Amino acid sequence: MQIDTDGLIVKEQNIGESDRLVTVLTREEGILRAFVRGAKRMKSRSASSTQLLCYSRLSIYKGRDTYVIDEAQPEEVFFPLRQDMEKLSLAQYFCELAIALAPENAEAGDFLRLILNGLYFLSNGKRPALLIKAAVEMRMLSLAGYMPNLICCQECGGYEADEMYFLPGQGILYCGNCYRKTQQSQGLCMNRGVTTALRHTVYADFSKLFAFSLPKAGRKRLAYLSERYLLSQLDRGFATLQFYHHLFPESFSNG
DSSP: OEEEEEEEEEEEEEETTTEEEEEEEETTTEEEEEEETTTTSTTOTTTGGGSTTOEEEEEEEEOSSOEEEEEEEEEEOOGGGGGOHHHHHHHHHHHHHHHHHSOBSSOOHHHHHHHHHHHHHHHHTOSOHHHHHHHHHHHHHHHTTOOOOOSSBTTTOOOOOSOEEEETTTTEEEEHHHHHHHTOSOOEEEOHHHHHHHHHHHHSOGGGTTOOOOOHHHHHHHHHHHHHHHHHHHTOOOHHHHHHHHHOTTSSOOO
């Protein structure tokens, strides 16, 4: 069976002396793993098109137990990402998220669109990296069934207040007054701007997902909130995220 599809290479692994095993996020088939025969040979037409972070048009042979990429034509290689360590480490983190959250052997067009747009905005530098990170985390979690309830205060139903508290373990909000009455300690405080931004990452139309702004302190706070929510909901870590924080330990604020 032959499959012709667009796909983003989200992981690569060398096999033997000349072959490559890649993990691909495809539009029609979701996450799949495929062999690229002879990919490491200098003259291989598929070599550059099946490297990490390449978005390519793929012709894939589906066997009984394996996938093999017969042909690959690059559509976008996101070259600027490879020239900036912060952008590259975040891009690799997005790929690891996709492997963890996108479905296998099922339609995954929304996941692919999200990752591609995130990589595009990282590449062109027109959006702050921390805003892109938060938007990708929160929207991908929502696509995978982990959408939080950010509509209003869990107790009084109030939509906004000078202080709102987000509980990452439960994915719910309290206004400042109600939160203090609950005597809980797990809530993360947000001002009005950060509350609006967090809601935007979950509820905004996709065409406007990355079209928002925050001052530097707000960006750091938003990035902290989204990451805490992701790690709490998935109950696991990510090697690429740890690497990112090792390189950029001041990337967000937990204050």
